[in-house]
Amino acid sequence: MWQTEGKSIILITHKLKEIMQVCDRCTVIRRGRGVGTVDVADTSENKLAEMMVGREVSFAVEKETAVPKETVLSIKDLQVEDTRKVDVVNGLNLDVRAGEIVGVAGVDGNGQTELVEAMTGLRLVKAGSVTVSEQDITHYKPRKVTEAGVGHIPEDRHKHGMVMAFTVAENMLLQTYYQFPYTKKGILNYPNIYEKAKALIQEYDVRTPNEKTPARSLSGGNQQKMIIAREVNRSPDMLIAAQPTRGLDVGAIEFIHGKLVEERDKGHAVLLVSLELDEILNLSDRIAVIYEGTIVDIVKADETDEKELGLLMAGGKREAGEGQR
């Protein structure tokens, strides 16, 4: 609209779709340098992605069909307030079974953050219950939630997921430092901590000079790998991944997606909360759509598409069909 008024608009985004839809020309920058400027009409999402990372990219995730087993996570009538005392999770019900990835799709601010925080003990539950492996963890403190077999990849890794000034090793043991053999009688055993960290760095391909490097100096992708190493290595029955690939380069995204599928195939339950519809569609077996604090519908990932999800996320009902909006 402003365009027709003769105004110039600069849109800065990492969402390729947005660019394809509204822009006339597009400049791609990588590591602080301009890679090139193209006319949007002459390019495609894949070509842009290639410019962004410098190599060919595949968006699809390869995975077998899920074989879900018993229910691991069961959320019943959950009600949670945000910091302004407004109910943002409002009678939410959701089950996740062992060996499946359930994606939570929704527009930002529909209670996803508060849902995850309440499940992991970081936020008070006002009403309802959360059960993991038949343990009622509703009013557990974060540590007890962790010990009950929940792994949590937080949505804001700098705020919640890591201590920037700590070393990679200290960050990797952030959930288990107090346990034997890392702590004995209240005293830390650094040789054991370093040994464990080295093994994790190796296994999860964290690119760092060594385990004593401050986590601050790692790239975003490697910081996230460090967090995932910590959370996944505990082999939790229930893994909650909140926006696990936000702001990461495509290489790290591939790696992390692979790890999530691997966890599923080991027979663990995975809950994926993401704002990226592509990520949800690619990874999930079932997709729960959250709208205004409740799950409005659950669909099978291979029986739905972006259009339908988009409609549900906006509050439309599936039965109502497309014409309603």
Next chain:
Amino acid sequence: MKNLLTSRWFGLFIPLIAIGFGFFAGALIMLISGNNPVTGYVALVEGVFGDLYYFGETLQQMIPLIFSGIAVAFAFRTGLLNIGVEGQLIVGWFAAVIVGISIEAPLMIHLPLAILGGAIAGALWGFVPGLLKARLQVHEVIVTIMMNYIAMHVANALIRAYFQESGQRTAFIHDSASLASEFLAEITNFSRLHWGFFLAVLACVLMWFLLWKTKLGFELRSVGHNRQASAYAGMNVNTNIIMSMSISGGFAGVGGAMLGLGTFEYAEILSSFTDYGFDGIAVALLGASNAIGIFFSSFLFGGLQQGANNMQGQANVAPELADIIIALIIFFVASSYLIRWIYSRLQSKKEGK
């Protein structure tokens, strides 16, 4: 090329540059005020190393500075600024002396008990702001400042009401609670150096061990760097805040006990603050909140204060010059941005050639 800014030696580089700047500014001030900086600084150095007595007194000065420096640094590691070290030191001084006066017991029991008295009093004085911070999110800086005045007035009132002996002070403590050392006094030409010096060194080791080698220290540092992540990792942030302030206060309280049991062997009605607590901020800051750093910066500040006396006698320079230099050193350390900026400017100039 290797950039010094990102290297680990920069941590050492900044304090050294800051000290250099501080002394340079001190020299300028001497020049402007019509003194000869060379004679001034010679007198300063001689005031520390020129006589065994001076040196002993410098070491004696270091004792409370080390403790208050540790107290400030310990809280700082948990992300708290304990300006209340002064008050915690005063109540620790008072409590230790009271135990030293009112109990009769053999040395092996009495002395530890008196020190413990100081530690508990200081810890209690740190506990209050810690609790208010953890439970009610009250900023610890203001509370600790207020607690300083309360400490001074309450200790003064209690001495006046119950313990006043001669003049403005209490009776002397019993010998069984004393840290005074004939041996140390003798080898330092009868300075007031006492056994507390070794306790101070021990406290440095204890601080290092607590912070870097224990589970508690891991949690305290984690909370200091990132509260949200610590809560996420299952640590109890509030408990850690209270714990940190109490331990910090405990260190300060023992520092006060060192004055009461070692240096003076009595407590007195204070007309103004001892300033040891405030100096502790400078010590901790220059020492980068690090045990070894605190030891050396205590020596620097203790030496400055001790040497300043000689500066007045020998070179006729007002002893307040020491305070000015200390203030400027804090300024330069706190403004490390300036040093980084100058350094990177110099670097880019070099690269430009």
Next chain:
Amino acid sequence: MADILQILYTIVPAALIASTPLLLTALGGLFSERSGVVNIGLEGLMVMGAFSGIVGTLFFESIGFGFASPWMGMLAAIILGAVFSLFHAVASITLKADQIVSGVALNFLALGLSVFIVREVFDRGQTDAISARLFRIDVPFLSEIPVIGPMFFSRIYATTFLAFIVVAIVWYVIFKTPFGLRLRSVGEHPMAADTMGIKVTRMRYIGVMLSGALGGLGGAIFAITTAGNFSAGTIVGQGFMALAALIFGKWHPVGAMGAAVFFGFAQALSISAQQIPGLAEIPQVYMLILPYVLTILALAGFVGKAEPPKALNQTD
């Protein structure tokens, strides 16, 4: 009844006089903290003000200004306070030093520098006493009013009235002028203010320098009216009291005024409580610690929660 009035006639003016330096300094702190810069250095600014107030008065006395000298001294204190506060401004705003640490350094420096100069000039730890003092005055007409007259308008310093006028000015400036709006927005949300084209750095420099000017004036008034000379023991904690008044007054000029007057009362009472029936039995220490305890309670929310400006002590 007459007794009580007689006591009030002594205490109220004493309390108002005691509160004057606190009030002015607290108002100074208000400018700085409202712009988002913590000012623990108020103590040092008062020290600097007391020093320059006394030295200025002595100087103008010596060149024959007579009874105008103290006023010239105060003017000198305002200017020197503002200049000296640049130390805090440069460190905490431009060089991004921790604001509290920089304030602590300022306190050290003020005391060190002023006493150093005093020793170099006077060859001892204190200045000569000023001879041109301010006099307590009875305000014409107003002091004739029964009860109120002797309580508020008799035997009082002109500086006290000045302080209360400044409260009104500060209130107006902070809440009714574009400058005040800009200052507050810089203290609450510097990023937003910056996007709106407000020069954050400049506003903060102004805030800190105003705190220096008013803190300097506060220190000078204390030295000129109450102390009469300057030494290391002239300003011992009044700056921190002023800071307490600012917080207790919830960063509001009228609130700060209430708090400062209240602290002044506690101070006046602690001195003259012995002569007051009923209060004589209360140990003096309670009066001495009252302001500090109240400040802690105020912060803890027992006297209504004190909310500081949001951007306080954010170094970037």
